[in-house]
Structures are given as structure tokens and as C-alpha cells.
Amino acid sequence: MTVIDNYSSWLSGNEAIALGAYEAGVKVASxxxxxxxTEILENLSRYExxxxxxxxxxxxxxxxxxxxxxxxxxxLATMKHVGLNVAADPLFTAAYTGVxxxxxxxxxxxxxxxxxxxxxxxxxxxxxxxxxxxxxxxxAEAKEMxxxxxxxxxxxxxPVLMRSMTRIAHVKGVVxxxxxxxxxxxxxxxxxxxxxxxxxxNARARRVAVGERMRGLQAMAETAAFNRVEDGDSNRGFITxxxxxxxxxxxxxxxxxxxxxxxxxxxxxxxxxxAASVDELFVVEELDPFLELHIKAMGIACHGxxxxxxxxxxxxxxxxxxxxxxSAPQLFPPVPLPMRPPNMCAGCPHRGIFYNxxxxxxxxxxxxxxxxxxxxxPLSAMDSCVCMGASVGIAHGMAKALGAxxxxxxxxxxxxxxxxxxxxxxxxxTVYNGSSSLLIILDNRITAMxxxxxxxxxxxxIKGEAANAINLEALCKAVxxxxxxxxxxxxxxxxxxxxDKALERDEVSVIISRAPCVLLPEMKxxxxxxxxxxxxxxxxxxxxVRLGCPAISWNPLIxxxxxxxxxxxxxxxxxxxxxxxCNGCGQCQALxxxxxxxxxxxxx
Amino acid sequence: MKAQTPQxxxxxxxxxxxxxxxxxxxxxxxxxxxxxxxxxxxxxxxxDVKKSEVHGMAQRGGSxxxxxxxxxxxxxxLIEPGRADIQVAFEMMEAVRYLPYLHxxxxxxxxxxxxxxPSVATGQATYPENVLDxxxxxxxxxxxxxxxxxxxxxxxxxxxNVVLVGxxxxxxxxxxxxxxxxxxxxxxxxxxxxxxxxxxxxxxxxQG
Numbered sequence: 167m168t169v170i171d172n173y174s175s176w177l178s179g180n181e182a183i184a185l186g187a188y189e190a191g192v193k194v195a196s197x198x199x200x201x202x203x204t205e206i207l208e209n210l211s212r213y214e215x216x217x218x219x220x221x222x223x224x225x226x227x228x229x230x231x232x233x234x235x236x237x238x239x240x241x242l243a244t245m246k247h248v249g250l251n252v253a254a255d256p257l258f259t260a261a262y263t264g265v266x267x268x269x270x271x272x273x274x275x276x277x278x279x280x281x282x283x284x285x286x287x288x289x290x291x292x293x294x295x296x297x298x299x300x301x302x303x304x305x306a307e308a309k310e311m312x313x314x315x316x317x318x319x320x321x322x323x324x325p326v327l328m329r330s331m332t333r334i335a336h337v338k339g340v341v342x343x344x345x346x347x348x349x350x351x352x353x354x355x356x357x358x359x360x361x362x363x364x365x366x367x368n369a370r371a372r373r374v375a376v377g378e379r380m381r382g383l384q385a386m387a388e389t390a391a392f393n394r395v396e397d398g399d400s401n402r403g404f405i406t407x408x409x410x411x412x413x414x415x416x417x418x419x420x421x422x423x424x425x426x427x428x429x430x431x432x433x434x435x436x437x438x439x440x441a442a443s444v445d446e447l448f449v450v451e452e453l454d455p456f457l458e459l460h461i462k463a464m465g466i467a468c469h470g471x472x473x474x475x476x477x478x479x480x481x482x483x484x485x486x487x488x489x490x491x492x493s494a495p496q497l498f499p500p501v502p503l504p505m506r507p508p509n510m511c512a513g514c515p516h517r518g519i520f521y522n523x524x525x526x527x528x529x530x531x532x533x534x535x536x537x538x539x540x541x542x543x544p545l546s547a548m549d550s551c552v553c554m555g556a557s558v559g560i561a562h563g564m565a566k567a568l569g570a571x572x573x574x575x576x577x578x579x580x581x582x583x584x585x586x587x588x589x590x591x592x593x594x595x596t597v598y599n600g601s602s603s604l605l606i607i608l609d610n611r612i613t614a615m616x617x618x619x620x621x622x623x624x625x626x627x628i629k630g631e632a633a634n635a636i637n638l639e640a641l642c643k644a645v646x647x648x649x650x651x652x653x654x655x656x657x658x659x660x661x662x663x664x665x666d667k668a669l670e671r672d673e674v675s676v677i678i679s680r681a682p683c684v685l686l687p688e689m690k691x692x693x694x695x696x697x698x699x700x701x702x703x704x705x706x707x708x709x710x711v712r713l714g715c716p717a718i719s720w721n722p723l724i725x726x727x728x729x730x731x732x733x734x735x736x737x738x739x740x741x742x743x744x745x746x747x748c749n750g751c752g753q754c755q756a757l758x759x760x761x762x763x764x765x766x767x768x769x770x
Numbered sequence: 771m772k773a774q775t776p777q778x779x780x781x782x783x784x785x786x787x788x789x790x791x792x793x794x795x796x797x798x799x800x801x802x803x804x805x806x807x808x809x810x811x812x813x814x815x816x817x818d819v820k821k822s823e824v825h826g827m828a829q830r831g832g833s834x835x836x837x838x839x840x841x842x843x844x845x846x847x848l849i850e851p852g853r854a855d856i857q858v859a860f861e862m863m864e865a866v867r868y869l870p871y872l873h874x875x876x877x878x879x880x881x882x883x884x885x886x887x888p889s890v891a892t893g894q895a896t897y898p899e900n901v902l903d904x905x906x907x908x909x910x911x912x913x914x915x916x917x918x919x920x921x922x923x924x925x926x927x928x929x930x931n932v933v934l935v936g937x938x939x940x941x942x943x944x945x946x947x948x949x950x951x952x953x954x955x956x957x958x959x960x961x962x963x964x965x966x967x968x969x970x971x972x973x974x975x976x977q978g
Contacts, residue, residue: 176813280824304820304847337847338809338821415845483850497852497870501904503863504895506887508797508832539830544892615830711892716831719886720893739893746927 177341179334182305183244183272184209185341186312190268191348192216192242194234196227198587199616200246201281202335203274207244208619211628220619220628223554223587224249228256228271235269235325236362238353240316247275247288248553252588254291257325259364261295262372264323264379267351268316274330277452278479281332281615283534283553285477287453292327292430296376298383299327300392301408301429305339311392311427313347318386320351322379329429331452333409333479384431392427395440402489403444405437405457405468409480410450416482417489432460441466448473448489452480510539512717513694513749515681516608518655519579521713521753522662523547528577528669529564533557533589535581536615536683537608544714548579555580555588558596558605565601574669576603583613583621586636590645596674597646604668605676607638608655610683618685642676649675656681656751684749694750695765697743702732703762704740710754710763717747718754788841790849791938794868795860796885797834800931803956804858805836807935810952811944812840822847833864858938860917860931861885863897866904876910879937879976881917881930913937913976920971926961929968936972946973 177185183206187195195218197207211218221227224245234241245253250273257271273291276282292299300315302308308330315326360368387393399420406414407426414423424440426432441447441461449458449470458470473488474480487494510517520540523530524547532538532548533556541548550560561578568576580589585607593605613619620626625635642650649671653664661679668675682689696717711720722739729735743754745766755763791808793801805821812819817840824834837849851870859865859880872878880902889895906912915937917930924933932953939949950966957965 176809176819332824333822333847336823338819339844339847340813340818409847412845412847416850479848481848481850482846483852495852498872498908500870501866503867503898503901504887504889506796506831506833506864506867508830509888511830536830542888543894544888708893714888714892716888716891719891722893722896 175340175342176338177305178205178336178338179305179308179330180205180336181209182309182341183312183330184213185343186309187242188213188216189309189344189346190313190316191240191346192316193239193267194231195219195242195244196221196230197244198222198224198227198249199613199619200224200249200274201616202276202332203244203246203249203272203330204616204619205335206272207628210242218628220613220621222622224253225256228253228260231269231271232256232260232263235265235267237267237355238349238351239267240349241267241269242272243270244272245274246282247273247286248282248284249273250288250291251286252554254295257291257297258295260325261297262364262369262376263362264372264375265319265325266356267349267353268319269325270312270315270319270328271325272312272328272330274332274335275453276332278332283551285453287456288327288329289429289456290454293456296380297325297327297430298322298428299329299430300427301329302334302427303408303411303425304334305337306341307427308334309341310344313344314392316347316349318383320349322383322386323375324379324383329408331409380431384434387428387431387433388436390428390433393433393436394425394427396423396425398422400444402446402448403440404448404450405440405461406450407457408452410452410485413480413482413485414450417486426457429457432457434464437461437464438466441468450474450480450485453477507542508539509542509714509716510536511684511749512715512747513684513751515610515655515679515683515751516540517545517713517715518658518661518751518753519606519608519679520545520547521658522665523577523579526665528575531557531561531564531576531578533578533580533584535584535608537579537581540579542714544712554584555592558589558592561603561605562592562596562599562601565603566599573602573672577606577669578603579606579608581614582607582609582611582623582638585638586622590641593642593647593676594645600674602672602674604665605674607676607678609638609678609680612683612686614683614685618683638678642678647674647676649673650678651675652678652680654681655679656753658753658756684751695767696745696748696750697752697755697763697765698745698748699741699743700762700764701740701742703760705760705762706733706737706739706741707760708741709757709759710741713754713757715754717744717749718742719744788844789839789855790853791838791856791858792849792854792868792871793836793838793858793860794864795834795881796864797831799860800928801834801836801860804931804935805838807932807949807952807956808938808942809838811939811942811948812838814948814952815944818842818844820844820847833867835868856938856941858934860934862901863887865912866901869905869908872905872908872910874909877941878905878910878912879934879941880912880914881934882914883916883918883930915972915975917972920975921968924964924967924971926964926968929961929965932965932968933972936969936974937976939969940973940976
């Protein structure tokens with residue numbers, strides 16, 4: 167065997183889930199990008215015989231999957247945890263309709279909020295929507311569980327949730343291919359109104375079916391192989407699931423463990439028997455005390471969140487320390503260092519808009535995307551950020567609350583993809599109910615933060631094939647915005663003029679700030695000639711430094727150094743452009759009044 | 771007692787048949803490729819290997835890590851504080867930031883490059899002087915590699931990450947040929963030779 171033979175068998179959780187979907191015979195998959203779930207659909211789109219798409223939001227994505235299931239094929243919807251909030255409406259009623267072809271929703275939680283605005287625990291949705299939820303621990307198990315989820319879905323006539331998380335999605339591990347499956351369901355149009363038309367009379371009957379289904383699932387859980395007891399020292403017994411199981415195995419390798427592969431519904435008898443077989447029972451789970459609450463409701467005494475944190479990500483050290491406080495090792499203490507937060511890229515078009523906003527006395531209602539980084543110093547030009555699409559509604563609400571005082575002071579900013587996701591309905595409301603706030607659509611032609619996914623405004627589909635590109639100007643005009651202006655964000659002065667003019671109006675205005683993301687392949691290929699610093703001309707005024715561009719650094723000088731370099735004695739330093747990092751956007755050049763920033767080889 | 775070479779020091783780790791390698795640096799430095807080459811080499815040697823990384827917001831020029839664990843059977847994908855046997859740091863301050871993950875016998879391979887975080891680049895903070903002293907004064911072995919300069923010498927500055935792979939490879943049980951086969955398969959054909967040169971240059975530094 168050569169080294170290379172191992173390649174296809176070492177996969178990330180998202181690659182493994184995509185492979186599982188392919189092997190399960192999924193025919194239709196839809197979703198919206200969201201870290202850490204994004205690469206599932208990206209990978210699945212490369213398999214033959216599976217239709218994949220990016221939907222404008224998670225609600226539409228799930229509805230597409232429900233439709234495919236109604237037509238009799240196996241269907242998958244993928245999203246991050248907060249995406250399930252958007253998709254919750256179809257989810258709760260799909261629980262009543264049930265399925266024809268197997269329907270699985272993969273939802274990826276993000277404990278520790280590595281790339282999220284909250285750390286909600288999706289297991290609560292399984293309880294609330296009365297749906298089964300599987301919870302793998304690692305990539306290989308995620309693949310096999312996904313395949314089982316489709317069998318359960320068809321066997322019990324139910325959508326099935328599978329909970330992934332950051333430490334599955336973005337963990338790589340050994341994964342083996344396994345047999346292809348086929349659904350026994352007949353593909354075609356079947357009219358079953360009592361099952362598919364959820365108005366009160368039908369829904370009441372389906373509600374009864376949901377109750378029966380949960381009892382059936384609970385009985386199945388008692389014997390299912392994915393709920394298993396791993397024998398060991400019975401002084402301490404651990405009930406655990408998901409990634410937390412791995413930390414328990416690492417911290418207490420000798421202990422007796424009940425690993426739950428299905429976190430809802432729970433195998434009550436199995437749990438009672440396990441609890442009776444150990445001296446002391448510990449429930450170890452990440453985030454909410456979900457298992458613990460239900461186990462305690464069975465009247466079983468256990469430790470849980472009295473010891474283990476209900477916030478943030480766990481690891482083996484935390485689990486060990488919380489249960490055996492004396493075991494904590496002596497560590498080298500952390501060294502205080504300047505923080506290194508993420509930053510917008512050199513040449514990022516968003517920077518031009520946020521630079522202008524940072525110099526205006528406005529409240530900036532922000533949204534979810536790379537541009538949320540406009541919050542960070544030195545730009546510090548974002549004043550709120552709640553959820554996808556919220557910027558528009560929040561700006562309107564503030565404008566209504568403040569009345570005349572709000573005029574010229576409220577701006578919302580939203581990306582192209584986020585605007586299409588859930589911002590458009592906010593804009594319709596702003597126009598319909600009349601407030602004078604300004605909306606800036608940061609149109610960089612791509613869903614950037616999650617790693618460059620196409621969206622309905624990009625002109626390409628998930629496979630990169632040509633698709634319709636929404637005309638954002640026409641769309642805004644169609645919902646009744648009279649003042650729509652397109653600006654080039656790299657032209658800082660022209661942008662400022664457009665912003666000032668829009669803020670003078672008593673009506674809603676939209677500014678579309680249009681320039682491609684610098685990470686797009688076409689931008690990398692067409693690399694603009696970088697700028698460099700004419701050091702002799704730099705006066706140390708710091709105008710360019712205030713952009714916060716990673717290609718520009720401030721180099722402090724003491725007076726002797728300044729004099730030695732031919733500067734005035736009181737010059738405190740000089741700015742320097744890193745020509746390797748510079749993407750040639752030119753925003754800094756427009757701010758320099760001393761001709762110290764010039765394009766390499768002169769202007770083209 | 772004769773002083774141990776760093777390579778002898780880590781033999782203890784290898785005898786345990788398991789190890790933890792922490793990669794740290796700045797988003798965009800090529801940590802992904804470097805950690806994958808090493809992971810594939812460990813897989814080729816027959817180890818179970820897990821790697822954790824973080825995507826999304828953290829990638830945009832922020833402090834990033836990749837965590838690689840290998841052994842007969844690896845459960846948790848996360849390295850516990852105090853248990854990283856090897857750290858491969860792509861930037862000096864990012865070597866020091868993860869000091870609590872190291873133990874007394876850890877080996878730190880560090881690229882002697884400074885990348886200024888926004889607070890320093892905008893004049894609000896200063897880059898700490900002699901920042902690596904925080905590690906060396908704890909008695910931890912540090913191998914300094916000017917990966918950027920070596921990469922330039924072999925003719926392609928973008929191979930700095932492969933220079934670091936070469937440097938760390940001498941502390942791991944696999945033969946150079948294992949890495950070379952993986953590098954040849956992983957990089958575009960026209961960059962194969964320059965990457966192999968970068969790998970060799972890195973090996974030379976840490977063996978030196």
C-alpha cells in the first residue's frame with residue numbers, strides 16, 4: 167500500500183456526511199451556508215446523481231427538502247444551529263405531515279461560538295418539534311448515522327434531525343466507504359391530503375400519529391445499536407452523547423459508559439438499568455442540561471451541570487477537572503500579548519464603506535457576514551448585530567422610536583447574500599411603513615464569510631454553472647424604494663458624497679456598494695498592481711493607518727530616528743505598505759495628502 | 771550527563787506511540803496544508819489520526835490553530851492544555867500565545883516571522899521584544915526557523931509552510947521519503963520540485 171491509498175479515507179465530518187448522503191441514495195439536498203455546516207453541500211455537489219443547491223435561506227432549503235420527500239426521494243437539508251431557527255416553521259409542521267422519501271435535517275451547533283452569534287443547543291428543537299435526533303461523536307460515526315437516519319425516517323414516517331457540531335464538522339478522521347443504499351419508496355406524485363394538508367381537522371389527526379410515533383421511536387431506542395453500554399469500572403457511570411463522549415473516554419478510560427447515539431427520544435429503561443448498575447452517575451453533555459433534565463425527570467439522581475459547565479466547548483481536561491478537582495495539572499501561565507482578532511482582508515471593498523461610516527455621526531445597524539468585522543477598531547463602525555437580516559428591521563424600529571431625531575442618523579448595512587436571505591422583507595416593511603433610514607447593501611458578489619459560496623445574486627449556482635443573477639437595483643425599486651444608487655466602495659470620496667446625500671432625504675434610500683470580494687478567483691487572477699510607500703513623502707499623519715488595512719503598518723520613531731531618516735524631529739513615525747499583501751484597491755491613496763502612496767511602476 | 775538532542779528528547783513521545791502536535795499562526799499562512807502533510811505521513815505510518823481546525827470568522831487574519839492527535843486509537847480531537855508534545859508556530863507571537871498547551875518536554879518549531887496584529891499595525895500597541903524568551907525561560911526547547919527566508923532561497927516564498935513541515939519532520943518517526951511522496955501528490959506538478967527543496971531546507975535546519 168502506498169501512502170496515497172489513505173487519502174480518501176481521512177475525511178472531515180462535513181466530507182463524511184456528504185459521503186453518507188451519497189451512499190444513502192439522497193437525490194435532493196438544499197441548504198444555506200453557515201459555519202460549521204457549509205462544506206456538506208459543497209462536497210455533496212461533486213457527487214454524480216445528487217441534485218444540490220444553495221437556497222436563499224434555511225427555511226426555503228428545508229421546504230425544498232420536504233417537497234422532494236413528498237415526491238418520494240431521499241432528501242437532505244443542511245444548516246448551522248441558528249439556521250434552524252429560520253427553518254423552524256416548516257420543521258414543526260413537517261413533524262406532523264411526516265415523509266414519503268426519507269428526510270433528514272443536519273444541523274451543526276457551534277459550542278464556544280467559534281464563528282457564531284450565539285451557542286444555542288439544537289437538541290431542544292428535537293424535544294419541542296417532537297422529532298427524533300441522532301447525535302454522532304466523530305466523522306466516521308456521522309456518516310453511518312446519517313444513513314441510519316434515512317432508514318428511521320422512512321420506517322417511522324418522520325423527519326429526522328442529526329446534530330453535528332464544530333468538532334465533528336471540522337475534525338478530520340479515518341472514514342471508510344460502505345455499501346450504497348436505495349429507498350424502497352416509489353417516486354412520483356401521490357395525493358395524500360389527510361397527511362400533507364395541515365389545516366386543523368387534518369392536523370389534529372396527525373398530532374395523534376405524532377404521539378404514537380414518538381412511543382414507537384422510544385421503544386426502538388431501547389434496543390438500537392447506537393445506544394450502547396461500554397462496560398467498565400462501575401464505581402462511576404457516565405451517560406454521554408456526541409463529542410462529549412470522546413472527552414469522557416479520554417478523561418476516564420476505565421469507567422462504565424452509556425453512549426447515547428440518539429439524544430431524543432431517550433431509552434428510559436436502558437437509562438434506568440444503567441443507573442442501577444453504577445454507584446455514582448454522571449451526565450456529561452455539551453451546552454444545555456438536556457439529557458440531565460430528562461433523566462432527572464425520570465426520578466434518577468445524577469450529577470450533571472452541578473459539575474460540568476453549561477457554556478462553551480468541553481475538552482477532556484475540563485471533564486476530568488470538574489469531576490476530580492484535585493487532578494488538574496500545573497500549566498505554564500498564559501502570557502499577556504496583543505490580541506489578534508480577525509480582520510477584513512487587504513483590499514476588502516467593505517473597508518471603504520466602514521471607513522466613511524466611522525467618520526460620520528450615525529448609528530450603524532449591522533448584520534451577519536465578513537462585514538461584521540467593521541465593528542472592530544480602528545473602524546469601530548458597527549453598533550448592533552443580532553441575526554441574519556436583522557439590520558433592516560432594527561434600523562426601521564429605531565427610526566420609528568426616535569421620530570424626527572432619527573433623521574440622518576440611522577444606517578443599516580447588510581451583505582448581498584444576507585439581504586436575499588432575510589433582509590428583503592425588512593426593506594419591504596421599511597418602505598411600507600415609511601421611515602427614512604438608509605440601507606447599504608454591501609454587494610461583493612458572493613457569500614464570503616463561509617468561504618465563497620454562490621448565491622442568487624452571484625450569477626452562478628452551487629456547481630459554478632451560469633444561473634440567473636438578481637438585479638438588486640431593480641429589486642429594491644420594485645418594493646418601492648425610489649432612491650437607489652450604486653457606488654464603488656473603493657472610491658472613498660464618492661461614497662461619502664452618496665452617503666451624505668442619502669441621509670438628507672426624508673424617504674428610504676438604498677446604496678448598493680458594489681465591488682467583488684478580493685478572495686474571488688477572478689480577482690486573484692486579475693491582481694491589481696500593488697501600491698508602495700514613498701517614504702520620503704510620509705509625514706506620519708496616520709490617515710492611511712486609520713483604514714485598518716492589514717497591508718499597512720505604523721512604524722513608530724523616536725526623534726533621533728526621525729531626524730536620521732530626514733523627517734521633522736517631531737514626526738512620530740511613518741506608515742509602510744507591505745507590497746506582498748497589498749491588493750491594489752487604492753483606498754489608502756485617496757486618503758494620503760502628501761503623495762506618499764503611489765502605485766508600483768506609476769499609475770496605469 | 772550528556773545533553774540530549776531535541777530528537778532524542780522526543781523519542782519518549784514516540785515510544786508512547788501517541789502524540790499531540792499543535793499548529794498555530796495567522797489565518798492565511800498555509801497551516802492547513804502543512805498540518806495535512808504531517809497527518810498523511812502519520813496515517814501512512816499506521817497511526818489513527820484526528821485533526822481539529824476552525825473555519826469561518828476566525829480565518830480572516832486572526833490567530834488560528836490546528837490540532838493534530840495521533841496514536842493507536844484517538845478519541846478526543848482536542849489537545850488538552852499542558853499536553854502538546856510539539857508546537858509548530860508559523861509566527862513568533864502565535865508561538866507564545868499557546869504556552870499553556872505546552873509541557874516541560876515540548877518542542878517548539880517556530881518561524882521567526884513577525885506579523886503585526888491590527889492593534890500594533892495601527893500604533894495602539896507594540897510587538898513584544900524578544901517574545902520567544904517567554905518559552906525558552908520555561909526551559910522548553912525552541913527551534914527557530916527563518917522559513918520565509920529559506921523559502922525565498924529555494925525560489926518560492928509561498929513554500930514557507932513546507933519548510934516548517936521539513937523542520938518538524940525530524941522530530942517524528944517517519945522517513946523523509948514518506949513526506950516527499952505526499953508533497954509530490956499534494957502540490958501542483960509545476961511546484962513539486964520547489965516544494966521538495968523547501969522540505970529539504972527545513973529538515974536541514976532542525977537537524978543542524
